[in-house]
Amino acid sequence: MIVSITPVVELFDNYVGDQYNKRILFSGKFGxxxxxxxxxxxNERELKYSCFYISPVNYVVSGNENIFEYIKIDIVNQLLRYPLLVDSTKIKLGDDKFIYEYIKSSPVKAVELLLSIVSPIVPFAESIKGGLIGLKDGLDKFNEFKKKFEPLHKTDLSVIEDYIDNSMQLKGSIYEDDIVTxxxxxxxxxxxxxxxxxxxIDDLDRLDPEHIFRILNILSVHNENFDSDNKFGFSKVIVVCDIDNIKKIFEHRYGAEVDFEGYIDKxxxxxxxxxxxxxxxxxxxxxxxxxxxxxxxxxxxxKSILRELVAQExxxxxxxxxxKVFLKKELFEPFDITRNTINTRYPFPRSESEGMSILKLGRVAKILDGKTVGLYVSSGDLPILKVIKMLSIMCGDYVRLKRDIEYLSKNNSNVSFWAQDDIDKIISVVCIASKVLFNLHNPINIFFNNDAASSGDQNSIEDPKAHVFSNVIGIRLGWQQYDKDISYYANATHFxxxxxxxxxxxxxxxxxLDLMSAFLYSLEKHGLHNKLGLSGK
Incomplete structure (x- = not known):
């Protein structure tokens, strides 16, 4: 079942929610x-499901016949999370049931107990004591007689019933159904x-082969002999493993010619x-x-880069x-990417004959023209920095991140993104980052666009644009009147x-990936990687 277009949570929710899907084999690679x-x-569906987790990998030191006992212990330990449930189950069994079983199994001790209780508190106890002692002696003789002659009078049916009952009480039996069960x-x-x-039942394929097939056989035998209900009456049993590993273990044990599919599908x-x-x-x-x-x-x-990192192992x-434990909303302290004081009347070199020059101003330049202002760009304007920081954490360190990005750039699965929505998402992240990080050597170009479309003594100062993937992308700034306390690209959008x-x-x-490598190079060259908490070269 591989359906990549459906979110996995929705997919599995429908799968496990099927009332007829009682036995589930959940397969995936290690890690x-x-x-x-x-x-x-x-955990997100606690009101709908009560889950019991078993990890038999802890049983590897145990004998094969003890596997089922350890499973029961794990289940009982988890049942203790429900103290009221355990109490109600005990009441449901009833004290009278325990008394009956005690008298049935130990009648002599029961009589002795009765005598010890009655004698101190009942006035006429002494008068009946002799009768009770006689009853005790009679029970002793009866049990001896029964033990000697009962086997001679058993029918075939009673012998079979006793055999089945003994098998159900036998520890380690695949048919075991004792009082704890x-x-x-x-x-x-x-x-x-x-x-x-x-x-x-987790990590099944990490067990010894003997343990794997014993657990599977216990589950299988129960399903075949108890009207297809699951062991212990669970609504659903989920076996977690890598099915390819189970197949290899099966073929190694029984031979490749044995039908694995016929074995596993039950x-x-x-x-x-x-x-x-x-x-x-x-x-x-x-x-x-x-x-x-x-x-x-x-x-x-x-997500696109992580998928490729995992695919490339x-x-x-x-x-x-x-x-996950190291990932948090505030990955680093906010900092200034660049902060510059700029005289916007003469932001670019003029022609030799300044008096004859004509300056074409875009919207932004018109607002700022003639002023000396302090412009700055904050790390918050470049969301790609969060991506870089997260990748560094997940790769292990900054050095591995650079190495892995370089490797993927040369050895990737030739994935391309064509949907307009996907293209917009990508551009929204890399557009301003490209404009800023690739112009750190000449800060004026971070804030404006100085096109080469100058003719004669004319210069053109236009709103900022970025060159991304061989395309010129426009940037709409998020303010109408600049405030020196606002980051220049705060709330900016692209078109x-x-x-x-x-x-x-x-x-x-x-x-x-190539663009990511270029970003990393620029951050490192200008010492900004240290402000992200990234170290190493």
Whole structure:
């Protein structure tokens, strides 16, 4: 099941929500974030599902026959989260049931207990004591007689019933159904009346082969012999693994000629849910990155690069999840990219004959003309800096980030983006960054556009434009009257002229990566990478 156009949460929600989908095989590569996804998914749906997580990788030191006992222990430990449930289940079994079982299994001790209680408080206890002692002796003789002659009078049916009962009490048996199993089933039955219960068996393919197939066989035998209900009565059982690894282990154990598909298909109700890397990266970005960036363009670029890093095995989703703890909304202290005092009456070299020169002014230059102003650009105007900082954290450090970006630039999957919405997202992030970072050596060009369209003694000072992907992109500033306390590009937007060929050519991922490398070079050259908390060359 690989459907890349549907968000993975929605896809899995529909998949697990199917009432007939009771046994699920959730497959994904090691490090793809399977466990993280499942815990995040079910944590957000606690009112709908009660989940029990089992990680049998902890059982590797145990004998094969003990696997099922450890599973029961894990389930019981998690049932203790519901103290009222456990109490209600105990009441449901009833004290009379325990008394009956005690008398049935130990009648002699029961009589002795009765005598010890009755003698001190009942006046006529002594008068009946002899009778009770006689009853005790009679029970002793009866039990001896029963033990000696009962096997001679058993029918075939009773022998079979005893055999089945003993098998269900035998520890480690795949048919085991002892008192603890019954208590677990009673608790799960109660929970099922409130919401759906889910047993998640994680990391199955990381076990020894003996343990893998024992767990699968226990689940399979139960499904085949108990009207297709799940073990312990869970609404759903999810087995988490890499199905390709399970197949390799199966073929190594039984031979490649044995039908693996015929063996494995009894462990899931419908088709296998395949959690691939693209789904994993999308989920991580949607659930973790998007709230931090709060910028569709940044999220789009970051997601595109992360997908490629994972596809090229430079990162695993496990790396991303581990880096989550270091990701936060304020990734670095805001700082000035550049701050300059500019005389806007003469912002560019004039002709030799100044008196004859004519200055063409754009909207911005007209507002500022004749004034000496302090202009500055804040780090907040360049959202690409957040993307760079996050990538550095997830790659491990700044040096690895540069190396990985350079590698991807030369070895990428030739991805291109054609949709106008995607193009707008990309341009919104890189447009102002290109204008600023590529003009740090000549700050005046950060604020204005000095086109080469000068003729004779004419100069043209126009509103800022950026050259991106071989196209000229216009920039609309976010203010009408400049305030020196406002960053120059605060709330600025871009506009793509009709003459642009971006819609026809699209934007290649390799071009985005080349631009990222150029950004990193400029930041490092001007010492701005240190202000981002990035170190190393």
């Amino acid at each position: 793809s974030g399977k466990s993280y996804f499942l815990k995040s998914f079910f 019954k208590i677990i089933r009673g608790c799960i039955e109660y929970l099922n009346s409130k919401n759906q219960t889910v047993l998640i 462990f899931y109700s419908q088709d296998i849910f395949r959690f691939d890397n693209e789904k994993a990266v999308n989920f991580f970005c949607d659930s973790v990155i998007a709230p931090l960036l709060n910028d569709d363009g940044c999220e789009f670029i970051l 430079k990162l695993t989703v496990r790396n991303l999840i581990k880096a 793509i002229p009709e003459s642009s060929d971006l819609g026809r050519k699209g934007i290649k991922l390799c071009d985005i």
